Amino acid sequence: MTWEPPHDGPLPQHHHNCLGCGDRNPHGHHLQVRLEGGALHARHTFDERHAGAPGITHGGAIATVLDDVFGFAGYLIGQPAVTRSLSIDYDRPVPVGAICDITARLERREDRKLFLTAEGVDASGARLFTARALFLVVDLQHFHGPRPPDSSARSSRTLL
Ligand SMILES: CCCCCCCCCCCC(=O)SCCNC(=O)CCNC(=O)[C@H](O)C(C)(C)COP(=O)(O)OP(=O)(O)OC[C@H]1O[C@@H](n2cnc3c(N)ncnc32)[C@H](O)[C@@H]1OP(=O)(O)O
Structure with missing residues (x-):
């Protein structure tokens, strides 16, 4: 089967239990990532579960969300x-509780290396954070390892 680039619109979650985007992970962020004009977009609202200092989102929670949005570069x-x-x-x-719009881009690819950037802004457009990432293309063997006991959690609408 030949691969075709995705059209603008919602992208499938990585898998149902993904901490970033899985719809069945009760501890997850339930991110919904869209492709728009070649960029990855997610609108997210961190909640009280993601607080570090009172009322302020934990930096690790932000890192989780960024990592997962970058993970959609595979699409x-x-x-x-x-x-x-x-x-x-x-x-x-x-x-906590404020809308955060995240945009990520694949800036360039060098063989297996994907160089990515991202920015998060608030509802007024003020910049909240920026990020850079290096992702490496892997084959499916990379993911062969201990599997969750509920293998029915996978479906054709997920990557794994
Ligand atoms: C079905 C779909 C599901 C898809 C599902 C996707 C889900 C995504 C979920 C969100 C994202 C995640 O959480 S992913 C999970 C968190 N990440 C991981 O678990 C990855 C753990 N790390 C690894 O498994 C490994 O380190 C790999 C596979 C990433 C890379 O290992 P490797 O293949 O040995 O590669 P390595 O030699 O280290 O590096 C390759 C090249 O990159 C360069 N390089 C390495 N580090 C750097 C660096 N900081 N800056 C510049 N360049 C660097 C090296 O010099 C080398 O260049 P050159 O000599 O080639 O020029």
């Missing part, structure tokens, strides 16, 4: 890729 190239390096600049506190 742009039709091959799975995983994080090798992730770097974040936290420009402003992200209030």
Whole structure:
């Protein structure tokens, strides 16, 4: 089967239990990532579960979400890729309960290496954080390992 680039619109979750985007992970962020004009977009609202300082989103929660949005780069190239390096600049506190719009782009590819950037802004457009990541393309063997006991959690609408 030949791979075709995805059209603009919602992208499938990585898998149902994914911490970032899985719809069946009760501890997850339930991200919904869209492709728009070649860029990956997610609108997300962190909640009280994601607080570090009172009322302010934990930096690790932001890193989780960024890592997962970057993980959708696999859809742009039709091959799975995983994080090798992730770097974040936290420009402003992200209030719990506030809308956060995240945009990520594949800046360039060098063989297996995907160089990615992302930005998060609030509802007024003020920049909250920026990030850079290096993802490496892997083959499906990379994911062969211990599997969740509920293998029925997988479906054709997921990557794994
Ligand atoms: C079905 C679909 C599902 C897809 C499902 C996708 C789900 C995504 C979920 C969200 C994202 C995640 O959480 S992913 C999970 C978190 N990440 C992981 O678990 C990855 C753990 N790490 C690994 O498994 C491994 O380190 C790999 C596979 C990433 C890379 O290992 P490797 O193949 O040995 O590659 P390595 O030699 O280290 O590096 C390859 C090239 O990158 C360069 N390189 C390495 N680090 C850097 C760096 N910081 N900056 C610049 N360049 C670097 C090296 O010099 C080399 O260049 P050159 O000599 O080639 O020029």
